[in-house]
Amino acid sequence: MDAISQSPMEAVLPKHILDIWAIVLIILATIVIMTSLLLCPATAVILYRMRTHPVLNGAV
Numbered sequence: 001m002d003a004i005s006q007s008p009m010e011a012v013l014p015k016h017i018l019d020i021w022a023i024v025l026i027i028l029a030t031i032v033i034m035t036s037l038l039l040c041p042a043t044a045v046i047l048y049r050m051r052t053h054p055v056l057n058g059a060v
Contacts, residue, residue, distance in 0.1 A: 050056070
């Protein structure tokens, strides 16, 4: 009777794995968002500086 009332290991394991994957996905999403917040303005500045460079405009 005790063997039937105990929860099997398969029923406990997926929830634990899902919790770990949720944490991992949140960390990865945070890294991607922070990287894009850093790289997008930097890329815009680099492109602007390349477009308005004096040598390319024939000023030098």
